[in-house]
Amino acid sequence: ETGVTQTPRHLVMGMTNKKSLKCEQHLGHNAMYWYKQSAKKPLELMFVYSLEERVENNSVPSRFSPECPNSSHLFLHLHTLQPEDSALYLCASSQEAWASEGLAGGELFFGEGSRLTVL
Amino acid sequence: SQQGEEDPQALSIQEGENATMNCSYKTSINNLQWYRQNSGRGLVHLILIRSNEREKHSGRLRVTLDTSKKSSSLLITASRAADTASYFCATDDGAQKLVFGQGTRLTINP
Numbered sequence: 001e002t003g004v005t006q007t008p009r010h011l012v013m014g015m016t017n018k019k020s021l022k023c024e025q026h027l028g029h030n031a032m033y034w035y036k037q038s039a040k041k042p043l044e045l046m047f048v049y050s051l052e053e054r055v056e057n058n059s060v061p062s063r064f065s066p067e068c069p070n071s072s073h074l075f076l077h078l079h080t081l082q083p084e085d086s087a088l089y090l091c092a093s094s095q096e097a098w099a100s101e102g103l104a105g106g107e108l109f110f111g112e113g114s115r116l117t118v119l
Numbered sequence: 120s121q122q123g124e125e126d127p128q129a130l131s132i133q134e135g136e137n138a139t140m141n142c143s144y145k146t147s148i149n150n151l152q153w154y155r156q157n158s159g160r161g162l163v164h165l166i167l168i169r170s171n172e173r174e175k176h177s178g179r180l181r182v183t184l185d186t187s188k189k190s191s192s193l194l195i196t197a198s199r200a201a202d203t204a205s206y207f208c209a210t211d212d213g214a215q216k217l218v219f220g221q222g223t224r225l226t227i228n229p
Contacts, residue, residue, distance in 0.1 A: 004161070006161075040221070041221070042218075042219050042220055042221045042222075043162075043207070043219040045216055045217075045218075048216065056216065088159070090161055090162070092161075092162075106149075106150060106152070106167065106211055106217075107152060107164040107167055108154075108162070108164065108209075108217065109164070110154075110161035110162045110163070111161050112160050112161045113159070113160065113161050115159065
């Protein structure tokens with residue numbers, strides 16, 4: 001079983017729909033992340049949560065709304081999206097939020113992603 | 120913002136050959152990491168090298184880091200078809216996050 005589980009794996013939605021992506025980590029980590037991966041672009045960091053508190057919001061449009069009810073679960077609520085929001089959304093976790101000297105390696109553990117298509 | 124840039128963007132080699140990918144970055148870092156991504160899947164961490172290290176090995180992987188040139192290389196020896204994937208470097212500057220490059224798409228031909 002993978003340490004980070006994302007559901008659904010595939011989602012097709014219209015621009016007026018409301019949907020949510022879910023992420024669950026079984027690794028006992030304190031930090032969770034949402035990344036967006038579009039074709040021919042680098043991974044874009046969207047949100048970072050550390051101990052359930054949002055610590056990073058990279059100027060993401062308000063049509064994306066994250067929620068972190070506890071350190072094991074992370075949601076991304078989607079509302080009135082645009083076709084250009086179609087992408088692979090990746091959830092990740094790490095031992096601590098800031099990968100710096102002295103902490104546990106700083107590596108990220110990713111889920112398999114949710115492939116979102118907005119029509 | 121600081122970003123690792125991988126080179127080449129795409130690489131195609133025969134099975135059994137060695138594959139080398141390079142990463143350049145712009146500012147000082149605490150560590151640099153390499154990840155692999157199979158098509159349509161999540162990223163998998165391969166190796167982390169700290170700023171005070173010059174070389175690191177893990178199985179068939181060898182990573183070097185040259186902080187004076189702000190560059191790193193990932194060498195995969197004796198490549199296999201299963202190594203076909205995209206490879207990303209990610210830099211940690213200690214300022215709160217990892218920044219990923221656009222990746223090198225590696226194809227191993229049987």
